[in-house]
Amino acid sequence: MTPSHGPGSPWSDLDRPPLNAASLRRALIRPGGLWTSLDLVPATGSTNSDLGARAAALPEGAVLVAEEQTAGRGRLDRTWSAPARSGLFFSVLLKPDVPVGRLAWLPLLTGVAAATGLARAAGVDMALKWPNDLMVNVAGERGKEERKTGGILAERAGDDGVVVGLGLNVTLREEELPVPTAGSLLLADAVSTDRDPLLRAVLRSLEQWYTRWTDADGDPAASGLQEAYAAGCATLGRTVRAELPGDRTLTGEAVAVDGDGRLVVAPPGGEPEAVGAGDVVHLRPAG
Incomplete structure (x- = not known):
């Protein structure tokens, strides 16, 4: 019997076998x-x-x-x-x-x-x-x-x-x-x-x-x-731009992840600020 090759068939892509x-x-x-x-x-x-x-x-x-x-x-x-x-x-x-x-x-x-x-x-x-x-x-x-x-x-x-x-x-x-x-x-x-x-x-x-x-x-x-x-965090040591609610942007070096899991960003000439995942809309490399 020839197996079905429809989209739902495990034989439809032999490079992608189903999990066991x-x-x-x-x-x-x-x-x-x-x-x-x-x-x-x-x-x-x-x-x-x-x-x-x-x-x-x-x-x-x-x-x-x-x-x-x-x-x-x-x-x-x-x-x-x-x-x-x-x-x-x-x-x-x-x-x-x-x-x-x-x-x-x-x-x-x-x-x-x-x-x-x-x-x-x-x-x-x-x-x-x-x-x-x-x-x-x-x-x-x-x-x-x-x-x-x-x-x-x-x-x-x-x-x-x-x-x-x-x-x-x-x-x-x-x-x-x-x-x-x-x-x-x-x-x-x-x-x-x-x-x-x-x-x-x-x-x-x-x-x-x-x-x-x-x-x-x-x-x-x-x-x-x-x-x-x-x-293992590639974000640390890089200059990032965090887009925050209210159209606020925080740009600076990502210097640490604090004890609450927040990213600490140090803007040039300013005080480091910790931002939580729930507060960040986007985090991108600056520039």
């Missing part, structure tokens, strides 16, 4: 571990929305993975779209017992975990753009270009839950990029674009960092998170 849910569960779910369930769906609007709607009925550690997102969302409701099976699109439910003021570190923690896991599994150097972007270097017309290959979105769910979603371009080709500033692991010359081991690596790394952080009561310094984020 049973194998992922065997590798990730274990007694005493963080991950308690893993569901894989062919397509959905948004894994964050779906998992958030069920958060009250689920234990911590639920994972929802989609082969395709048709209404994926980024920060400030920006859209995120990619062809089916071309990336990793998933959300996790976390219920951290830490002070509320430290929850702002969750998307930054996820960035550190993803960059750490992907460096090992994909062999790609990945940088973090504050507050929630994953960047890779892609060969362009003028040499290496820093491009966004992933984004993170954390949203409160119920009284004690946080849903953290991650979208990552894995095998997107140049002609498939939604914008010229986008990238993918494939375009960054990853040694592996097999999504099963990549997803396992990211979730294992996320479990390790989340456990360290919660064991330290969410303290970013004591857990090593603040130091690790600063070491």
Whole structure:
């Protein structure tokens, strides 16, 4: 029998095989571990929305993975779209017992975990753009270009839950990029674009960092998170322009990420100012 090659068929793009849910569960779910369930769906609007709607009925550690997102969302409701099976699109439910003021570190923690896991599994150097972007270097017309290959979105769910979603371009080709500033692991010359081991690596790394952080009561310094984020953050040391509400702009050198996860910007001749992710509409290189 000849297999169907329609859009919904796993045979429609042999360079993009489907994820193996049973194998992922065997590798990730274990007694005493963080991950308690893993569901894989062919397509959905948004894994964050779906998992958030069920958060009250689920234990911590639920994972929802989609082969395709048709209404994926980024920060400030920006859209995120990619062809089916071309990336990793998933959300996790976390219920951290830490002070509320430290929850702002969750998307930054996820960035550190993803960059750490992907460096090992994909062999790609990945940088973090504050507050929630994953960047890779892609060969362009003028040499290496820093491009966004992933984004993170954390949203409160119920009284004690946080849903953290991650979208990552894995095998997107140049002609498939939604914008010229986008990238993918494939375009960054990853040694592996097999999504099963990549997803396992990211979730294992996320479990390790989340456990360290919660064991330290969410303290970013004591857990090593603040130091690790600063070491991998490409924003630091650069002159940036932060566009703030009310048409206000703050331009200066990004000098630090403070204990609350805010970016500290030092304008020329002025006092350093800390800005939170919720206050920044855009953060761009100055000039």
